[in-house]
Amino acid sequence: ILNVEQSPQSLHVQEGDSTNFTCSFPSSNFYALHWYRWETAKSPEALFVMTLNGDEKKKGRISATLNTKEGYSYLYIKGSQPEDSATYLCAFMNRGSTLGRLYFGRGTQLTVWP
């Protein structure tokens, strides 16, 4: 079983604050790193799929970076809004897996206070 760690486990910020959290994963046999935004009672929503070392992706106020050599990815939210409150999941996909399975972290639960 591959180990994917996310930190912090939870985060409380004020509206307008910028925030970031970390996902660490095995640095060997890397294929892809996924970020999802998951609100209660809804389907996890894909944010980014990152495949190349040094990748930086952006979607509105949310961006992510990837370092496959050291095995970590950062997710940044600029100017947090209450609607950003959700659990953010990262998931690792390893090379050579014909299943395409994802190894998930436990998530970072973000709460943005107005």
Place this chain on the structure above:
Amino acid sequence: SQTIHQWPATLVQPVGSPLSLECTVEGTSNPNLYWYRQAAGRGLQLLFYSVGIGQISSEVPQNLSASRPQDRQFILSSKKLLLSDSGFYLCASRAGIGYTFGSGTRLTVV
């Protein structure tokens, strides 16, 4: 684009009762399908995957089983639920490198 329908959203079942969770996929054909579970305090863990009709593989030994009677239907079952089966169950479909998830079922076994 793919859509996954998963039901029910919540379920409370007594220990020893049977279970059937259904997942159907729209917008694609011959997808790889997956059942994941999130137990309390843990990350999502893969339970079963299927690459085609009637083809089921299990990742971990457990009290559950899965079936794929049709190309876009994936069913998670148990004959007798245990307390440890409580958790959040997600169905997922993979197309290329991306995944689509259902909205999940929260199962509480009492």
